Amino acid sequence: VSKGHWEESSILQSFLNYMKFLGAKDPKVEIRAEYPDAPGADSIGSAMVHSPGGDGALYALIQENVNKRKGNIDVWYNAPGKKLIQDPQTGIIHGVIIEVNGAPKYVRAKNGVILATGGYENNPDMFRNFAIMQHAYSKGARFNTGDGIVMADDVQANIVNMGNNNGPDPNVINPETGISFGYMVAGSKDSAWAGPAFTRHNVIMVGQDGKRFWNEVQKTRHGRVPFHGDYVHLMMPDPAYMVFDENARLASKIYGSWSEGSEKEIAAGLVKKADTLEELAKIIGVDAKGLADQVAQYNKFCEAGVDPQFNRPKAMLKPLSKAPYYAVQVQPTFTNTLGGPERNQNAEIMSRNGGTILHLYGAGELGSIWSHKYSGSGNISESLVFGRLAGANAAVVKSDVSQESVLGGKPGFRPDETAPLYQLQPGEKLGIGRGMGGVIAIAVKTDGGKIVSIRVLNQHETPGIGGKAIATLPNEAVANNGKIDNVSGTSVTSNGFRTALADALSK
Numbered sequence: 001v002s003k004g005h006w007e008e009s010s011i012l013q014s015f016l017n018y019m020k021f022l023g024a025k026d027p028k029v030e031i032r033a034e035y036p037d038a039p040g041a042d043s044i045g046s047a048m049v050h051s052p053g054g055d056g057a058l059y060a061l062i063q064e065n066v067n068k069r070k071g072n073i074d075v076w077y078n079a080p081g082k083k084l085i086q087d088p089q090t091g092i093i094h095g096v097i098i099e100v101n102g103a104p105k106y107v108r109a110k111n112g113v114i115l116a117t118g119g120y121e122n123n124p125d126m127f128r129n130f131a132i133m134q135h136a137y138s139k140g141a142r143f144n145t146g147d148g149i150v151m152a153d154d155v156q157a158n159i160v161n162m163g164n165n166n167g168p169d170p171n172v173i174n175p176e177t178g179i180s181f182g183y184m185v186a187g188s189k190d191s192a193w194a195g196p197a198f199t200r201h202n203v204i205m206v207g208q209d210g211k212r213f214w215n216e217v218q219k220t221r222h223g224r225v226p227f228h229g230d231y232v233h234l235m236m237p238d239p240a241y242m243v244f245d246e247n248a249r250l251a252s253k254i255y256g257s258w259s260e261g262s263e264k265e266i267a268a269g270l271v272k273k274a275d276t277l278e279e280l281a282k283i284i285g286v287d288a289k290g291l292a293d294q295v296a297q298y299n300k301f302c303e304a305g306v307d308p309q310f311n312r313p314k315a316m317l318k319p320l321s322k323a324p325y326y327a328v329q330v331q332p333t334f335t336n337t338l339g340g341p342e343r344n345q346n347a348e349i350m351s352r353n354g355g356t357i358l359h360l361y362g363a364g365e366l367g368s369i370w371s372h373k374y375s376g377s378g379n380i381s382e383s384l385v386f387g388r389l390a391g392a393n394a395a396v397v398k399s400d401v402s403q404e405s406v407l408g409g410k411p412g413f414r415p416d417e418t419a420p421l422y423q424l425q426p427g428e429k430l431g432i433g434r435g436m437g438g439v440i441a442i443a444v445k446t447d448g449g450k451i452v453s454i455r456v457l458n459q460h461e462t463p464g465i466g467g468k469a470i471a472t473l474p475n476e477a478v479a480n481n482g483k484i485d486n487v488s489g490t491s492v493t494s495n496g497f498r499t500a501l502a503d504a505l506s507k
Helices: 012-024 058-069 124-131 147-154 245-253 259-268 277-284 288-304 378-395 468-479 489-503
Strands: 028-030 044-048 081-086 093-100 102-109 113-115 170-171 202-205 224-229 229-231 241-243 271-274 325-334 348-350 354-362 428-434 439-447 451-459
Touching: 012 044, 012 058, 012 378, 081 102, 081 147, 081 202, 113 147, 113 378, 147 224, 147 354, 202 288, 241 245, 241 277, 245 259, 245 325, 259 325, 271 277, 277 288, 277 325, 354 378, 428 451, 428 489, 439 489, 451 468, 468 489
Parallel strands: 113 354
Antiparallel strands: 028 044, 081 093, 093 102, 170 325, 202 241, 224 229, 241 325, 271 325, 348 354, 428 439, 439 451
């Protein structure tokens, strides 16, 4: 895009037209370069289904469009790809081996296979091998375990940028899910999609020596922080802890889904509590003198209004001075990874010898076009752009393979789809809504205008977050005859359940 003309560019108009084609009513445009001082930054922007985003609306549009085309598109769940089928002589990809109910199934692709399996956010071994991180966790994408990278490597694809990733941000790990409770605990103000900026209060983060390691109110740029005119990955000690006092506890939730004052998290032992800093240090295994000295030094910074250690802004220099004191371990969490099989401008996967692997295509963050620096929304954009390129090119009828069936008249395999999707009991009505993770389906039974029961038939909300809301909302709706409050930190899930309930009651 020519300098400074993002809003008038034909590229942007193409995106907006495509989003409207999918069903977006009034997509929004923002000029939002993550690194505004980088060359070309004034030509980077975002197009969103609606602002501020972060609610899965684009994915919902795409899924709805797939559902409209069920006559032409088969969607198989619980059928993970395990291995690509490649001709050893020609190198042509002829299909993929999948696994269904523990058994391998061979799927032939006459014209092409597209790898769009994401990165390795939830593969600890890959983080250790490629990102040199002993411990690393995902903020989401629980099923991105690097499967496509392994499959592509097996057919001699050129694997690139495996050490490039977007993180870390310090976050608390949800013991129920193994991923972060939210996006990040840092920042200078609350965010509609990232949640409370807890560290702007009476909070510091320290390593095992009790010393601070960064400006705690700094919102990282996908895990990167300023460094002598550049941006580099935040360096985090392992382990690391967020330490705060009673003033901070009462000022804000740590995450939107947490209890007020972290009372439930303290009772569960996730947040540690002590009457003195020395006692707290002993509980969490941090050097007691180091922590006490650091807090004393930090409190002097607060009194002076200047932080020579990490340049925390004066307005957010708030001392740790009111007992009791608290601590919770924070871990390095990552938004996404960027490595995988290299692809060309046609979405064709490149081989190690410089050519292409015939009939194999790629899209999304798997082998991303982004390298060290990443601008927000970039992976979603390349998912759309290269998804369409890969789809169009894979669909072209190929002349170097037979288009005839190889089954010899035998029936091909299909998953068992004979059972009805939702089984209703007598008197129940089906309601459909959409949460953060996809469809929410409920069965509602009424008697004389009063709701007597609600069963959840289908939901894909995040365990420990939206999943907790789904567990409590049916009982609340029955008790209050349909009136429910948003569960804190899960507004998208709550609204999806409310939509499903209204859908059922309208029938």
